[in-house]
Amino acid sequence: MAIAPSIAAPSDTDYIPVKRPFSFGRWFRATGWRHLIGAVMVVFSAFPLLYVLSASLHPGGTLITANGLFSQIDIGSYVTLFNLPQQPYADWYANTLLIGGITSAGTVFLGALAAYSFSRMRFTGRRVGLLMLVLVQMFPQLLAVVAIFLLLNGISDIFPAIGLDTQIGLIMVYLGGALGVNTYLMYGFFNTIPASIDEAAKLDGAGHARIFFTIILRLVAPILAVVGLLSFVGTTNEFVIASIVLITPEKQTLAVGLYQFVSQEFSSNYSVFAAGAVLAALPVMALFLWLQKYIVGGLTAGSVK
Amino acid sequence: MMTTPGTGHDRAQIVAAKRQRQASRIAEAASAGIKVLLVKVLVLGIVDAISVYALFVLFAKQDWLVFGLVLVVTVAVNWIYFRVKGLPAKYLTPGLIFLLIFQIFVVGYSGYIAFTNYGTGHNSTKDDAVSSLILSAQERVPDSPTYALTVLEQAGVYSFLVTDPDGDISVGNADTPLKTVTDAETDGSGQAVGLPGYTTLNFADIVSNQEAIAAVAVPLSDDPNDGSLRTPDGSAAYLYLSDLVYDEAAGTMTNTGTGVVYTEDPSQGSFVAADGSELQPGWKVEVGLANFAKAFGTDSIRGPLISVTLWTFAFAFLSVATTFALGLFLAIVFNDLRMRGRNVYRVVMILPYAFPAFLSALVWAGMLNPQFGFINQVLFGGAEIPWLTNEWLAKFSIIFVNLWLGFPYMFLVCTGALQSIPGELQEAATVDGAKPWQVFRLIKLPLLLVSVSPLLIASFAFNFNNFNLIYMLTNGGPRDVTAGVNVGATDILISMVYKVAFVGANRDYGLASAFSILIFVLVALVSIISFRQTKALEELN
Numbered sequence: 115m116a117i118a119p120s121i122a123a124p125s126d127t128d129y130i131p132v133k134r135p136f137s138f139g140r141w142f143r144a145t146g147w148r149h150l151i152g153a154v155m156v157v158f159s160a161f162p163l164l165y166v167l168s169a170s171l172h173p174g175g176t177l178i179t180a181n182g183l184f185s186q187i188d189i190g191s192y193v194t195l196f197n198l199p200q201q202p203y204a205d206w207y208a209n210t211l212l213i214g215g216i217t218s219a220g221t222v223f224l225g226a227l228a229a230y231s232f233s234r235m236r237f238t239g240r241r242v243g244l245l246m247l248v249l250v251q252m253f254p255q256l257l258a259v260v261a262i263f264l265l266l267n268g269i270s271d272i273f274p275a276i277g278l279d280t281q282i283g284l285i286m287v288y289l290g291g292a293l294g295v296n297t298y299l300m301y302g303f304f305n306t307i308p309a310s311i312d313e314a315a316k317l318d319g320a321g322h323a324r325i326f327f328t329i330i331l332r333l334v335a336p337i338l339a340v341v342g343l344l345s346f347v348g349t350t351n352e353f354v355i356a357s358i359v360l361i362t363p364e365k366q367t368l369a370v371g372l373y374q375f376v377s378q379e380f381s382s383n384y385s386v387f388a389a390g391a392v393l394a395a396l397p398v399m400a401l402f403l404w405l406q407k408y409i410v411g412g413l414t415a416g417s418v419k
Numbered sequence: 420m421m422t423t424p425g426t427g428h429d430r431a432q433i434v435a436a437k438r439q440r441q442a443s444r445i446a447e448a449a450s451a452g453i454k455v456l457l458v459k460v461l462v463l464g465i466v467d468a469i470s471v472y473a474l475f476v477l478f479a480k481q482d483w484l485v486f487g488l489v490l491v492v493t494v495a496v497n498w499i500y501f502r503v504k505g506l507p508a509k510y511l512t513p514g515l516i517f518l519l520i521f522q523i524f525v526v527g528y529s530g531y532i533a534f535t536n537y538g539t540g541h542n543s544t545k546d547d548a549v550s551s552l553i554l555s556a557q558e559r560v561p562d563s564p565t566y567a568l569t570v571l572e573q574a575g576v577y578s579f580l581v582t583d584p585d586g587d588i589s590v591g592n593a594d595t596p597l598k599t600v601t602d603a604e605t606d607g608s609g610q611a612v613g614l615p616g617y618t619t620l621n622f623a624d625i626v627s628n629q630e631a632i633a634a635v636a637v638p639l640s641d642d643p644n645d646g647s648l649r650t651p652d653g654s655a656a657y658l659y660l661s662d663l664v665y666d667e668a669a670g671t672m673t674n675t676g677t678g679v680v681y682t683e684d685p686s687q688g689s690f691v692a693a694d695g696s697e698l699q700p701g702w703k704v705e706v707g708l709a710n711f712a713k714a715f716g717t718d719s720i721r722g723p724l725i726s727v728t729l730w731t732f733a734f735a736f737l738s739v740a741t742t743f744a745l746g747l748f749l750a751i752v753f754n755d756l757r758m759r760g761r762n763v764y765r766v767v768m769i770l771p772y773a774f775p776a777f778l779s780a781l782v783w784a785g786m787l788n789p790q791f792g793f794i795n796q797v798l799f800g801g802a803e804i805p806w807l808t809n810e811w812l813a814k815f816s817i818i819f820v821n822l823w824l825g826f827p828y829m830f831l832v833c834t835g836a837l838q839s840i841p842g843e844l845q846e847a848a849t850v851d852g853a854k855p856w857q858v859f860r861l862i863k864l865p866l867l868l869v870s871v872s873p874l875l876i877a878s879f880a881f882n883f884n885n886f887n888l889i890y891m892l893t894n895g896g897p898r899d900v901t902a903g904v905n906v907g908a909t910d911i912l913i914s915m916v917y918k919v920a921f922v923g924a925n926r927d928y929g930l931a932s933a934f935s936i937l938i939f940v941l942v943a944l945v946s947i948i949s950f951r952q953t954k955a956l957e958e959l960n
Contacts, residue, residue, distance in 0.1 A: 145758040152764040155749065158823070159768050165793060166782050177791035224514035231510035243511070250522060252946045254884055256913060257938055258525035260920045260931050261532060265525060272476055272485070290521020293514040322506060323455045351776050354886050354913075358921055369777045373891060376781050384785060391778045402773035403766065 170392045175385030191389040203390055205364045206371040209281065210350055210394070213367060216285050218345035221292040222338050228297045230326050233304035234312060244301070251294040255287065256354045262287055263358045279361045287355055296341045303337040304330070340408050347398055368394045463500055467493065492516070526939065533710055533932035539925050540700045541688050548702040552672065552690070553643045553661040554636055560646070563658040567610045568650055570625055570632055571617035577628075578617060579637045579648060581656050582610045590614060596638040597648070625653035663698075672698060710933035719903030724915075724934075728941070731883060731911040734817065738882040739875055741822045746829025747867075751859070754837050772827035780891035783820045787892075810908040813893050817909055821888055825878070836870045837863065876949040883942065884913045904930070912938045 138146075169180035173190025195203050231237075232244060255262065263278075266287070270277025277283050307330065315325045331338070353369045360366045366374075372394065376387055470493040477486040496516075499508045535541075566581040571590070578592040580603060588611040591597035603611040613619045625632060636647040636659065646660040662676045670683035672690045681690035681698050689701025715721055749768070753761050771779065786793045787806040795804055806816045840863055848858045889895060895910035895918060904927075905918045912934060920931035 145755060148752050148755060148758050149760075151749070151752050152760075156764060156767045159771050159827070162779070162782050162786065162823070163770055163774060165786060166778075169785075177785055177788055178796070180785070181791075181793050181796050224517065227510045228514045231507040235507045235510075237507040240507075249946070250518070252880060252942055253522075253526065253939065255522060255525070256884060256886060257916075257935055257942070258522075258529045259917065260928050260935060261525040261528040262521065263920070264532065264537070264928065265520075265528060272480060272482070273473065286517065287521050289517040290525075291518075293518045294522075297514070321455070326510075347775070351887065353777055353890070354917060369775075369887075372781065373777070376784075387781070387785075391782060395774050395778055398775050399770070399773040403769070406769060406773075 166388045166391050169385050170388035172385050176382055177384045180384055191385040194386050195389045201375050202364050206368045210368040214346045214349040217288040217349045218342045220289050221345040222342045224292040225296040225300050228293055229300035229304050232301050247298050255291050259354050284359045300337055303334055307333050529932045529935045532928055533936050534705055535703055535929050536688055536706045537703050537929045538927040541703050545702040548700050549665050550643055553663050556662040557659040560658045560660050566656040568656040569612050570620045573617045577635050580611050591637040593635050596640050710929045714933050723899055723902040723906045727910050727915050735879050735882040737818050738821045739879050742825035742829045745826040747833045749830045750833035750837055769827050771823050777887045779824055780888050784892050807893050808897050813909045832874055836867045840866050886913045889914045
């Protein structure tokens with residue numbers, strides 16, 4: 115493609131190109147083949163999700179009947195799901211939202227506090243602290259799952275209320291990972307807020323706490339939303355620690371409960387599992403698609419400039 | 420600015436600077452509103468109240484190490500928040516406390532457990548092992564006197580209030596031996612029926628908790644060999660004596676029935692007879708490098724461990740390679756401004772990424788089911804291809820499902836990176852006569868790799884420990900029946916740790932922790948190498 119010199123730009127309007135007749139071959143070489151690949155990818159991406167949806171609408175369905183896509187449409191499985199004697203699905207759902215919500219709120223708060231001090235204050239050990247945060251993210255908590263189990267077991271002997279088989283204990287373990295990836299992400303974002311704002315507020319007589327809670331937190335709201343969402347999704351998907359901490363079925367999360375449900379009666383009660391999966395996925399997917407711009411920005415922050 | 424102290428002018432400057440600092444402190448303190456102070460006092464009050472409660476409980480349990488730790492942390496927290504200086508600490512402390520306990524301490528604790536025999540049959544102290552051995556071997560003494568019994572309850576703990584045939588009244592529970600009491604309430608016949616401070620259980624309570632009450636054994640005295648009282652019905656207690664007699668001085672357990680003597684073996688943490696048979700349970704002892712010797716020295720464990728390690732690396736590498744290749748290809752395909760409807764494709768392709776990962780693995784496990792799954796039944800017309808049960812096909816299935824899970828992320832990242840490459844570069848290269856492939860290979864790809872390589876490393880690190888996918892899709896199977904531990908062909912290191920520690924009847928925390936240490940070392944090595952490569956640490960300022 116030739117590039118017209120910019121001087122000629124105003125005279126572009128005098129020249130009206132003759133519209134070339136449509137040629138399928140040319141269209142296909144330019145963009146048509148891209149649509150073909152797009153179509154293949156759409157099928158590949160969306161099929162498993164449609165499969166689950168159709169399986170969930172086939173009451174009493176097994177793995178075999180799930181193969182007849184959308185041959186029957188009925189919400190019977192969704193009703194069954196909430197009336198299972200051994201599997202308190204409603205409890206799992208509430209627990210997942212509760213544990214995920216509290217964990218993500220706590221993570222955002224603890225991370226923001228730490229990011230504020232790293233970004234706005236200069237103190238001995240700051241560089242080492244930042245380095246530590248980078249190193250700590252390399253070792254996810256689940257590597258120490260045995261020690262976490264035994265630690266909570268020990269706590270149970272002294273305080274049963276925050277030990278094994280309690281949701282508070284699990285949330286505390288999750289908060290141990292709050293100062294990891296997220297703080298670093300936030301630290302980068304805090305640095306983009308000009309320090310002159312803080313100084314102006316200081317001159318007007320605001321203290322550090324007021325500056326943090328009323329000014330900074332509002333300015334960094336986008337990153338707080340991203341970190342909160344990533345933490346929520348991460349908590350929802352967490353299986354290893356949740357499965358060893360939560361023993362009573364009524365206290366378990368969706369990941370633990372649905373996994374056990376599947377391992378007990380996989381092929382015979384597949385439609386009920388599928389219904390559970392659809393309901394479990396809906397809030398997470400809705401949040402994701404709604405906030406995808408921010409998430410993509412957050413994921414690539416710091417690497418793609 | 421350099422100053423040499425001593426001259427009057429400099430001293431004036433120092434004084435002025437000091438007053439300046441003082442003034443700013445006062446201003447800072449004055450500007451912190453009364454609300455902030457109130458919140459601070461309130462939160463600290465709650466924290467301190469919890470700590471004091473914890474200290475009381477720990478004092479009662481005589482757990483001095485933890486007591487000391489809680490005390491030190493509480494004092495430190497109060498000191499940090501009540502002094503005027505040290506502002507950064509006030510902001511860092513809350514997160515750091517959680518980080519230190521649940522991330523840094525547990526890693527160190529894993530290291531300690533790896534050097535013990537902690538696990539099924541070795542999960543407590545020697546005293547606990549002795550008392551549980553004696554308890555488990557207890558038989559009712561045939562001519563035991565009948566003790567009239569009233570079951571009491573206090574703070575969830577059952578106690579026995581018994582009246583022996585002579586009319587003496589005593590009380591005790593599973594942890595405290597019987598002691599005589601004088602202030603018990605008695606009924607007409609002289610049998611004790613209640614004690615101040617305790618709740619007396621009525622018949623209905625006893626029936627609804629009968630299993631727990633039947634399991635209670637109240638020792639007669641501090642010497643476990645004296646036996647204990649138990650109740651079959653909640654209204655009468657009988658003396659039970661153990662077949663095993665413990666001799667603390669000699670460190671032996673003798674079975675009075677068979678006459679076999681079991682001697683304490685501190686290196687194994689259990690009582691062992693001359694013929695090598697052990698009494699279960701034992702207790703927890705430090706075993707030095709025994710777990711590592713077991714992991715690397717036993718053929719039936721070393722072989723699987725090596726193959727699992729190799730597969731972990733292969734899986735992590737192939738995951739990154741396949742998802743990145745597909746994601747980059749799609750990013751290039753859809754990075755054409757002339758194409759209509761790009762956003763529709765984009766949204767649909769993000770769906771697998773938005774769908775919760777643990778569910779994806781379970782759904783694919785259903786679709787790939789050899790007998791009934793959609794893939795075999797519909798796509799392959801009823802063929803029974805063992806997608807998840809043949810060693811190599813299972814590995815292929817895992818990589819394939821991971822591709823489905825992971826390509827959207829790489830697609831998003833590569834799209835972002837491609838769009839951030841300035842268009843002038845391509846134009847300049849085209850003017851210089853570069854072919855499209857050359858433009859991509861020599862200009863775009865190097866630039867793209869610079870920006871996405873940290874993410875590729877992060878993705879490698881994540882997949883190295885991608886427990887959910889492996890465990891939910893194949894459960895680590897197909898199982899390797901020759902291995903000395905519960906491990907399968909598609910297990911990665913972290914799922915092997917989980918299985919050894921938590922799956923099945925025989926839990927071996929010590930061996931699992933030794934495997935954990937191995938993962939830590941490998942992850943540390945990978946991190947060091949990758950940090951060197953990306954110079955990520957140099958960007959810190």
